[in-house]
Amino acid sequence: MxxxxxxxxxxxxxxxxxxxxxxxxxxxxxxxxxxxxxxxxxxxxxxxxxxxxxxxxxxxxxxxxxxxxxxxxxxxxxxxxxxxxxxxxxxxxxxxxxxxxxxxxxxxxxxxxHVLNAEYFKRIEAMNFTLLHDDGHLPDDIEQADIILLGVSRTSKTPTSIYLANRGLKTANIPLILNVPIPEKILQARRPLIVGLVATPERIVQIRQNRLLSLNADEDTDYVDRDTVAEEISESRRLFARNNWPIIDVTRRSIEETAAAIIEKYRERRMQDVAI
CATH class of the missing domain: 3.40.50 (Rossmann fold)
Structure with a gap:
């Protein structure tokens, strides 16, 4: 056309x-x-x-x-x-x-x-924290986070974290790997809102295949095997359910839509804390 x-x-x-x-x-x-x-x-x-x-x-x-x-x-x-x-x-x-x-x-x-007010410096602090806590880095001070995002590879954890940081929210993201326990400190965290991100296996496979193509990497791997990816997603859902963590399906959501849903859940959490 x-x-x-x-x-x-x-x-x-x-x-x-x-x-x-x-x-x-x-x-x-x-x-x-x-x-x-x-x-x-x-x-x-x-x-x-x-x-x-x-x-x-x-x-x-x-x-x-x-x-x-x-x-x-x-x-x-x-x-x-x-x-x-x-x-x-x-x-x-x-x-x-x-x-x-x-x-x-x-x-x-x-x-x-664009004046340099307290809100501006809050966003800068949140961005620094988020960049230092991308993809599971530095989990020891995870209790300082406002939000923790969990999900298997290619569930938009990093771009969503960056978007939330731009809104002034300190965000850490932790990758979930099949049959690998998550850090104990995540399970013990009380202050942050923990959110699980999921997508359909077909969507994850598609994104991962594109990623491998961009890297000229071998596609004959469990990383893009549909059954393996489905098992990853199922295990992550079970983890979220066991810990009563909210789940957001990012399959058909833009980064902005995912972040908006997370911010709404964060506000609800804060209101509950104030009420208590």
Whole structure:
């Protein structure tokens, strides 16, 4: 199927991450159409904006922007109108809603969401902890974790852990190996929320085969044997059931969906602890 392309210009006075996330979340919904992204971060002067406007004139398309400075806003909008290209201030509808509800105006600080506050340092600390505790490393201080993820190989433990760390949660992940007991310290852990990740044997085999292909490794191994993988999954499920650990099937879940389910379980756990 041939694809159609269009230009999308993302103009931001901050990092541009918000615009890029919104743009990709929407454009992916249009099958057969791809966006050619032009990103202009940290646009805070007229000279910087002029560069973006020149590109927009050279390659007309949709313009999405987040600019706090009113003069820059007006210059961008006037140029877009003159060029006949569609434009939208992505955060304006949200600001309008909040302002009408809260009865107060926004402060108008560029990149205010990226200030170095306590939440930022919490995420950095969580990321450092998570990287040091990836794939079963350093289990001795496991009681300091907020969350422990258990699962056989290729159940998305590492990327899910990284995502949770970005949300400020110290996350360790432990691989489960057939007929190999897990560290006793995991069984004794009381503070962390322990979550078991599973998937269908077919999905695990598929991911493992792709992994071996990327490494040019021999595929004649129990690692991708369907019966062996099914036994791994069954044993992991029995382990989770014996210890009453919540289970999440990641077969058809994205990393974001898996992390959201874990965060919800973590919040429920914290609320229970407070109630006690």
């Amino acid at each position: 041939s694809r159609n392309f269009f230009h999308i210009h993302l103009v931001s006075d901050s990092t541009g991450e918000t615009l890029l996330t919104v743009a990709r979340a929407v454009t992916v919904q249009y099958e057969g159409i791809s966006a050619i992204e032009h990103i202009y971060p940290l646009v805070r002067t007229k000279a910087q904006l002029e560069k973006a406007l020149d590109d927009i004139e050279s390659a007309p398309g949709i313009v999405l922007y987040t600019l706090v400075d009113q003069d820059l806003n007006e210059q961008l909008e006037e140029t877009c109108r003159n060029l006949g290209v569609p434009f939208l201030s992505v955060l304006s509808p949200v600001h309008s809603l909040l302002q009408s509800y809260l009865g107060t105006a926004a402060t108008g600080r560029s990149g205010a969401q």
